[in-house]
Amino acid sequence: METSIPTIEAEWVACDGCRSLIYGPRFDRDLRVCSGCGRHHRLTAQHRIEQLLDTGSAVRLEPPAVPHDPLAFVDSQPYPQRLDRARAETGLTDAVVCVTGTLLGHPVVAAVMDFRFLGGSLGVAAGEAITAAAEEALRLRQPLIIVTASGGARMQEGALSLMQMAKTSQALGELDRAGVMTVCVLTDPTYGGVAASFATLGDVVLAEPGARIGFAGRRVIEQTIGRELPDRFQTAEFLQEHGLVDAVVSRAALRPTIGTVLDAQGPPAARPVAVPSAGLIRDPEQLAPADPGEIIHGARHPDRPAMLDYLAHLSDGFLELKGDRIGGDCPALIGGLARIDGRAVVVLGFQKGRDTAERLRRNFAMALPHGYRKAARLMRLAAKLGLPVVTLVDTPGAHPGIEAEENGQAWAIAENLRLMAGLPVPIVAVVTGEGGSGGALALAVADRVLAFSGAMYSVISPEGCAAILWKDPAAAHRAAAALQIGARDLLRHGIVDAVIPEPPGGAHADPAGAADRLRTALAEALRDVVAIAPHDRTAQRRRRFRKY
Known part of the structure; x- marks a missing residue:
């Protein structure tokens, strides 16, 4: 076959889209894309x-x-x-x-x-x-x-x-x-x-x-x-x-x-011989008791790093893959291919947005069923290719709305819980900010579950709990204390395996420092779970959730 792309014989070419004239050799150099209107011929x-x-x-x-x-x-x-x-x-x-x-x-x-x-x-x-x-x-x-x-x-x-x-x-x-x-x-x-x-x-x-x-x-x-x-x-x-x-x-x-x-199917990139210690905290007594109001404020801080912020620091390239292949996409839940510590992974997580416009576009990180089905599709891709799954959890919860219910929000979350329980590849989940209810758990059925020291994880928002049980939304701090939503209590109850200490002032005060700590924690967790045989891995994962 020929060894070079055939060139345009005409000196000038008319674009099929905008009808402008394009110089033939330039048209070839531009891979036959119109420089005026962008039409791909x-x-x-x-x-x-x-x-x-x-x-x-x-x-x-x-x-x-x-x-x-x-x-x-x-x-x-x-x-x-x-x-x-x-x-x-x-x-x-x-x-x-x-x-x-x-x-x-x-x-x-x-x-x-x-x-x-x-x-x-x-x-x-x-x-x-x-x-x-x-x-x-x-x-x-x-x-x-x-x-x-x-x-x-x-x-x-x-x-x-x-x-x-x-x-x-x-x-x-x-x-x-x-x-x-x-x-x-x-x-x-x-x-x-x-x-x-x-x-x-x-x-x-x-x-x-x-x-x-x-x-x-x-x-x-x-x-x-x-x-x-x-x-x-x-x-x-x-x-x-x-x-x-x-x-x-x-x-x-x-x-x-x-x-x-x-x-994604290539060999792992060269990594340091010794992975530095992540400094993870596994003893709840090493964490000081925190005021419930401070926990809520810190986990929801508007400057707290979001998924894309973390990926910019810890991933060696990220390719976002969109859509559930059924009929929708959800900008609140992002997924794709990345390399962390040289290891190819499928990464999934929530994105809240930096300003009002982005927060509205991303539904304040409250995912629709399309998002959970997209996550399921990408987890099945990870299983096919033998790639670990990394999830970053920071959401108030699944989107509560008419569209979500019409498209089967409960069904989509349930399917993810079942899928993750038996997924044959390693899964590491990190609660980076707010872990709200089943919407968060739908990405957190994992071999290792970590949490930042300033994160929260709960069956319901403190405000929702206060409104239902105390009949007073103003009792949110009291509800938060009763729900024991902070990292210290999560570790004490075995909900999380370890806590990632945040930089002084919290992750929002030093996003780069928080990302460095997350990178090291993920590298350590991935190294541990990848070494487990697939059958033993899924058996251990099931035992983990069976014990609660």
Whole structure:
């Protein structure tokens, strides 16, 4: 195959989006993205391979032999004539090109679709190519990268085309069972049978900006429901907002983003031979009794570091993955891939927000069911890839609202409790601020549960308890004392395994110092729980919660 991306022959190119003229060589350098409006123009399969894989690493996988015209189909012309013309115009055998190669040094198998070949339609040859690529990834135990561009099924192959949806989905299911990573990149357009099968089954689903993605086409939907659709409908950005895409990634950032995903299955980075002691407190008598009002004030302090603040200090790169893949995302609960102490982990946690606008956008860290289902999805990904899970808990509780109840808040929390109890990979949870009720516990069924010395953890907010039992919200401090919500009592009751001492003045007074202490505590806890055999780990976790 060619070793360099074909260049634009025309000196000037008109953008399909804004119609501005772009200098051809510059258009190539910009990976065929308009510098004016940002429109991502379509690329050939060859372009994609050259853009994503390391130079000179791609080795073509020979396409499997399939029937040329299984139905002897004729419409305005015989199907073989359409195939012959597409092959002559593109130089391809069919709509998918498969290769092995490396991406930033990671060995991969890649299957890349080319829209020029009969609209990237899914026929027997394309389905067989995707399936064969998945089987090669399984044989080599190397990640599979799929780049899609398709209008849907190939009608000229009838029900045989339809069967490719099941065949390719089955192939990706085999990779799931074997723990082999899959990354799907959705480009413009991705519709029909491709969207409803392998394109959306990746462990991580990325999409290019503005890509149109869906099952039924826009015109079909408008004709069916009899009304005009919003402009952003079925765009990558629209789907991300509805929890169906992990990230919308510009073409220039696509290669490093996939590289970050692949790092999750790489070997641990070099770490210090000796992990310094975290100075964890395991004896409650080493903690001075605290005034209930001070506990509440400190745990809720508006300047207290939040999840993203901690990740900026303790993670060697963080890739946020969004959405529950059902129909929503929740900005109150964040999750993704990170490296802590050189170890790849899935990290989950709550984000309260720094100012009023962000706090409102993030529901004051009160997660919706979409957030808990997103967390469950990422924990299952961690189990597939054998990655530890780290959770940072700081929430007043699960969101109490109509939308939350309509979407099954109780069901989502219950599912997380059951899932975490039996998850085969290590789990470390840290209550960094406010641990409110079942909404907090839904991320805290763990092998090791730590808490900052200024944190609180309770079955209900002190104000709620005071209103219900004392009939007086002003009795919150009295309720807090009775509930024993502070770190000293949590440690005494065995709710937490150890307490992380905060810097003088509290975590909000020295966020960097608090992050350093958290990093060391996590490194120590991860080192301990990773060393436990999986069966013993889940048995110990269950015994932990059984004893309460």
